Amino acid sequence: MSSALPTRTSKTPAEGGDGRARTGAPPPGSARPGSVARRRARAGWFFASPALLVVAAVTVFPVLFSLVLSFCEVRLDYGGLRLGSPTLGHYEALLTHPEWYRALAFTLGFTVVSVFAELVLGTLVALVLERLGAARGWILALLLLPWALINVIAAQLWSYLFNGTYGAVGWLCEQLFGTQPDILGEPVPAMAAMVVVDVWKTTPFVAIVVLAGLMLIPGDVYEAAEIDGAGPWTTFWKVTLPQLRPIVAIAVLFRILQAFGIFDLPFVLTQGGPGTATQSVAILGYRILFQNLDFGGGAAVAVTTAVIVMGCCLLFLRVFRAHVDEEGRA
Amino acid sequence: MSLRRRTLLTGALGAAAAGLLTGCGGKDLDDLLTRAAAVPRGPARLTWWVSEIPSRRGGIVADLIIKAFERRHPRISVSKINALSTSDGNRSAIATQLAGGSPQPDVYLGDTTWPAQFGDSSLALPVERLLPDGFWDAYPAALRTGSTHGGQVYAVPFFTDSAYLFYRKDLLAKHGLRLPRSWEELLHTSRTVQRAGDVEAGFLWQAAVTESLTANVTEFLADAGAAVLDGRGRAALGGAAAERAFSLMAEFTGSGVTPGTVATYEESDSQDAFTGGRGLFLRNWSYAWVNASAPGVSHVAGRIGAVPRPGFEGTGRSGVSCAGGWSNFVNPSSQALGAAMEFARFCAGEEVQRLLAREAGVVPAMTSVLTGPEARAAGDPTVLRAADLRLVARPVTPYYPQVSKALYTPANAVVRGDLSPADGVREAREGLRTALEGKAL
Numbered sequence: 001m002s003s004a005l006p007t008r009t010s011k012t013p014a015e016g017g018d019g020r021a022r023t024g025a026p027p028p029g030s031a032r033p034g035s036v037a038r039r040r041a042r043a044g045w046f047f048a049s050p051a052l053l054v055v056a057a058v059t060v061f062p063v064l065f066s067l068v069l070s071f072c073e074v075r076l077d078y079g080g081l082r083l084g085s086p087t088l089g090h091y092e093a094l095l096t097h098p099e100w101y102r103a104l105a106f107t108l109g110f111t112v113v114s115v116f117a118e119l120v121l122g123t124l125v126a127l128v129l130e131r132l133g134a135a136r137g138w139i140l141a142l143l144l145l146p147w148a149l150i151n152v153i154a155a156q157l158w159s160y161l162f163n164g165t166y167g168a169v170g171w172l173c174e175q176l177f178g179t180q181p182d183i184l185g186e187p188v189p190a191m192a193a194m195v196v197v198d199v200w201k202t203t204p205f206v207a208i209v210v211l212a213g214l215m216l217i218p219g220d221v222y223e224a225a226e227i228d229g230a231g232p233w234t235t236f237w238k239v240t241l242p243q244l245r246p247i248v249a250i251a252v253l254f255r256i257l258q259a260f261g262i263f264d265l266p267f268v269l270t271q272g273g274p275g276t277a278t279q280s281v282a283i284l285g286y287r288i289l290f291q292n293l294d295f296g297g298g299a300a301v302a303v304t305t306a307v308i309v310m311g312c313c314l315l316f317l318r319v320f321r322a323h324v325d326e327e328g329r330a
Numbered sequence: 331m332s333l334r335r336r337t338l339l340t341g342a343l344g345a346a347a348a349g350l351l352t353g354c355g356g357k358d359l360d361d362l363l364t365r366a367a368a369v370p371r372g373p374a375r376l377t378w379w380v381s382e383i384p385s386r387r388g389g390i391v392a393d394l395i396i397k398a399f400e401r402r403h404p405r406i407s408v409s410k411i412n413a414l415s416t417s418d419g420n421r422s423a424i425a426t427q428l429a430g431g432s433p434q435p436d437v438y439l440g441d442t443t444w445p446a447q448f449g450d451s452s453l454a455l456p457v458e459r460l461l462p463d464g465f466w467d468a469y470p471a472a473l474r475t476g477s478t479h480g481g482q483v484y485a486v487p488f489f490t491d492s493a494y495l496f497y498r499k500d501l502l503a504k505h506g507l508r509l510p511r512s513w514e515e516l517l518h519t520s521r522t523v524q525r526a527g528d529v530e531a532g533f534l535w536q537a538a539v540t541e542s543l544t545a546n547v548t549e550f551l552a553d554a555g556a557a558v559l560d561g562r563g564r565a566a567l568g569g570a571a572a573e574r575a576f577s578l579m580a581e582f583t584g585s586g587v588t589p590g591t592v593a594t595y596e597e598s599d600s601q602d603a604f605t606g607g608r609g610l611f612l613r614n615w616s617y618a619w620v621n622a623s624a625p626g627v628s629h630v631a632g633r634i635g636a637v638p639r640p641g642f643e644g645t646g647r648s649g650v651s652c653a654g655g656w657s658n659f660v661n662p663s664s665q666a667l668g669a670a671m672e673f674a675r676f677c678a679g680e681e682v683q684r685l686l687a688r689e690a691g692v693v694p695a696m697t698s699v700l701t702g703p704e705a706r707a708a709g710d711p712t713v714l715r716a717a718d719l720r721l722v723a724r725p726v727t728p729y730y731p732q733v734s735k736a737l738y739t740p741a742n743a744v745v746r747g748d749l750s751p752a753d754g755v756r757e758a759r760e761g762l763r764t765a766l767e768g769k770a771l
Binding site for chain 2: 076077078079080081093094097099100163164165166182184185186270271272273274275276284286287288290291292293295297
């Protein structure tokens with residue numbers, strides 16, 4: 001079974017940009033191919049330069065600026081920011097403070113639980129959708145409603161449902177169990193509520209991605225499995241899931257990136273409370289930067305978070321690729 | 331091609347460095363103050379960063395003030411930038427803009443807890459030298475204390491928010507109960523009315539992990555005679571008085587007088603519960619009067635009253651109110667400092683203060699206006715009684731957000747019953763020490 005993962009195409013130094021062999025002398029009959037290639041490249045850079053400048057302005061500059069801020073003494077003076085001497089103090093303050101570890105633990109836990117739940121539910125929903133006929137379009141549109149809602153609005157709607165005074169969830173619990181839980185006022189229910197909202201909102205995204213993967217699986221693979229006597233359960237585990245792995249990897253990567261940066265849900269639902277139970281690293285960074293006005297410290301939170309997320313994603317990809325390669329050899 | 335890539339990278343780094351350096355130009359304070367002292371004679375344009383000011387009669391209060399200013403200063407035009415009404419959200423937005431050296435807004439409305447932090451971070455112009463002699467005699471002393479850091483004043487008064495005890499007149503009358511004079515009596519009164527099934531909650535207040543809880547904690551501590559910081563700005567929280575304040579907060583939820591969900595309540599949540607008829611008493615800021623009295627909004631309109639908060643039994647004192655509210659700050663990077671300062675002074679002056687008493691659902695900062703004809707005509711008890719309140723300023727320190735967090739985090743745990751009052755006080759004291767050393771996150 002071949003992997004659908006994009007394979008890296010490596011070029012040797014002797015190959016040109018088009019992958020053809022480059023030799024020391026121009027091919028007979030061609031006039032100065034080097035200058036043509038240079039002209040093409042120049043034109044390419046020229047046409048790409050507006051986009052590159054925009055990317056540099058909105059991505060490269062802020063990233064570089066954050067890095068510089070995180071490694072410098074930063075003072076605010078009349079007229080704006082003033083950068084002082086280089087320091088590792090912001091990182092030292094951060095990495096020796098228990099609150100950062102608590103925020104990291106909550107963010108990691110939230111990411112793992114919510115992404116896993118969304119993956120399982122999203123796959124199940126996609127399997128159902130694949131088997132639907134004409135109704136699929138309507139159901140897809142309905143499913144996408146939560147995903148289409150702006151995060152803050154969705155969080156605000158859920159905050160009404162979870163509200164301890166007039167919330168429908170509390171009322172329902174009272175009708176069913178005779179007691180009204182304080183959902184957002186206690187650490188564990190507050191964390192669970194956050195996972196529920198995230199799963200409600202993001203499962204449709206995973207379902208759509210997985211559905212796209214399912215539709216790409218060729219029918220003859222299933223026919224072959226049927227001929228080999230595989231039942232539905234075996235077919236799912238041995239045929240469907242392995243074929244879905246590349247697209248699932250993409251969905252998981254997207255979700256890890258989004259879930260790790262969770263800000264709007266705790267900001268609207270709990271303000272990071274009760275205590276600091278639902279304070280994510282993004283909320284912590286926001287507080288340090290925008291409330292304490294500690295620009296160096298806030299930048300250090302952003303940089304450490306980015307490094308951790310990149311590490312998680314690289315690790316995931318490495319494990320995933322090794323797994324696929326192993327299967328491919330098998 | 332590798333050379334070009336290197337060139338591009340160098341260019342990007344150069345641009346980044348240039349960008350960094352442009353934000354690093356310092357300015358001379360004396361020069362800024364000289365510019366701010368002169369009101370321009372030629373045309374000038376100002377921008378005013380202002381959140382929505384509650385309206386008593388439906389008018390847009392900020393626009394009325396701008397019109398009044400432009401009538402007095404026809405060559406200065408003012409445009410409004412709408413800001414968030416929450417203190418924390420507002421601070422985040424304005425601080426980043428000012429830290430970038432933006433010349434706009436020229437004047438911004440900020441919380442009375444901001445001056446020390448904003449002054450220390452050079453985000454606000456020190457204005458003491460730009461105010462006339464005897465200026466502060468017209469305003470509450472707590473407002474000046476809260477606006478001063480390191481001997482410099484960074485904010486010009488605009489309006490205040492004071493905490494009151496709102497109550498259901500009809501329910502107290504039905505049960506033949508008097509207004510509680512102490513917290514202990516309030517607990518007893520609440521239980522009586524709750525037991526009769528007339529109301530779900532006895533006392534509603536704010537205990538979410540936000541600035542709202544810090545204001546409540548500061549008031550309970552002051553009621554009990556405990557201080558958060560000493561005269562030299564060091565952590566002074568502790569002792570029997572502080573434990574008494576924390577014990578009261580725990581008792582409210584422990585006894586059921588306050589629902590456990592108060593641990594998630596901010597001002598609007600508790601106000602909604604009260605105006606929905608779920609509570610007997612409510613601690614809230616003065617602006618809640620307008621909403622709670624509006625028949626279309628409130629189920630209890632016409633059946634409520636507002637009095638100063640009670641104190642603790644045996645102390646011989648009535649309760650205090652946090653000195654809250656909003657003041658005007660001048661952006662040091664403004665290109666029209668003279669006009670900006672003139673506008674801030676105008677907002678603190680008698681014309682605007684009377685306008686506030688007439689049109690706005692807030693308490694004017696100027697003491698003499700509180701009993702003037704406009705205030706009497708409005709008949710708002712939170713304005714008419716404001717001069718009688720004992721005000722307490724929240725801690726004045728450039729580390730205010732960290733100090734606030736050091737108070738509200740353990741207090742929230744005490745309210746939820748996760749921490750004993752004694753442990754809560756101990757944790758708060760430790761947190762305050764860390765915060766004041768600048769080591770808190």
